[in-house]
Amino acid sequence: MKYRKSIICLVSVLAVATVAWAGVKDTKHNFASATSSPNAYFSGTTQPCVFCHTAHNAGSEAPLWNHENTAPPLYDVYGSNSIDMTIQQPHQGSLICLSCHDGTIAINSLSNLPGPSGAGNYGFPAGAALDGLGRLTATSSAFIGTDLSNDHPVGIIYDATKDPTGFVNKTGSSLSYPDKLLQDGIYVECSSCHNPHDDTYTNFLIESNTGSALCQRCHTK
Template sequence: MEEKIERLLGLAVLTVWGTAAFGGGDVPSKALNQGGVVNTRHNLTQSYLGASSVFMDFARNNYGEVCVYCHTPHGASAVVAAPLWNRTATGTAYTLYNRPTNATVTQPGTNSLTCLSCHDGTVAVDSIINMPGSGKYNAAQASSQNTAFLNAWSNPSGIDATDNHEGLNATGCLSCHNPAGQAQAPDFTVFAIGTDLTNDHPVGIRYPTTFGEGGDFKPPAVSSGNLAFFDSDGNGRADSKNVRLYNTGEGYEVECASCHDPHGVPSGGPGSVFNPSFLRVANTNSALCQTCHNK
């Protein structure tokens, strides 16, 4: 009930501010997609919306920092071995890609679980282990979402997200962010991947290790330790624009972060607009697909 009232309050404010009318089609993003993660949709404070970021205040804690929704300098997750990982992972079992392939598909690895901690919709986008400020640390958050702990946060402005810590799912963020939802709220339906991965490019899938003439796959230029990568600029380093494969104990595998860099990847030189959809390689003429596939 409380939630409904707050949502209506949101609507009332929107009617005053809203100017443009949208007849079908999606709303363009207000994120600049340039310069840094702060100017992308991965800035969960939505500060680039200016005053309208308050629409999200009842739905998520506004920590006033960009990196903290994913990383913490101290006390990182022991459950997901991604760099200084600050997010809850509940150990969800995913329905795997099930068409016949030459390779075995296993549960998503670390470098997919990071993304799925928001995009499968089972965990609130603000569910983190270490909130900014002292005394706001809860190690158990690494594997389960504790709403009482998240409620200890007060938003700097607007209303608090008390008990309304929403995820990327139909009853949460998508209750406004759907085609028939609140005016001006972009449609997020396709971004809510859920726990059924049968209709997504396989992840947790082994990359071939032999590359005969006329083979189906291209060999990565560098394979060393836990990372293999296609070194498009030949500098011997795994740059963000390099498609990569991760070895977390099952050999080199394709994961979400093989194709995407969640911080954004400049399309040209430094400062240029980012490739769409956080892609490491823009998929013009299917360049991304053909980095791996010989097709």
């Protein structure tokens, strides 16, 4: 009974959110539309949310998660002599993105297809950014790959005490910066800087980076 109640509750959250985030339909993350996602869309599909979310049998990686996950390949992580904090393999706030952006898994490989069909591939790949199996190709501007050594580090345990003059101190409250940007109030991940639903600030940035404002939520430089 308890289980059923929570399912109904989660389904209604998703239904309400359809209204709140109508915006995802007009972004490159709408793989059901050749107009919105010109380089990576799937013919024969109609539901934009289902590429990432399902109402039933969802994974726990993100709310009602529906995309096949990377059985993490060991990523090459960022390193430099001036790094002071601990960098680990990426955590969930990055793995959910890398499950498409590292190029190892098809964009349309879902745990729960629309209708009663279980796991499988939804629609047929089209657009220059995809290979025949529906994976991002290395030539796509959206391709990050499994080598993260040339990208802003993720999987970092944020600890300003390791570099007090370079970083904003944590506040201990998820309502204020920089904590607001950290997964579980601890880690810097893709989700620290990106919001996969909203392209208002381009590149799915979480907020405007004009004047490098986003960078300075954490860096004091």
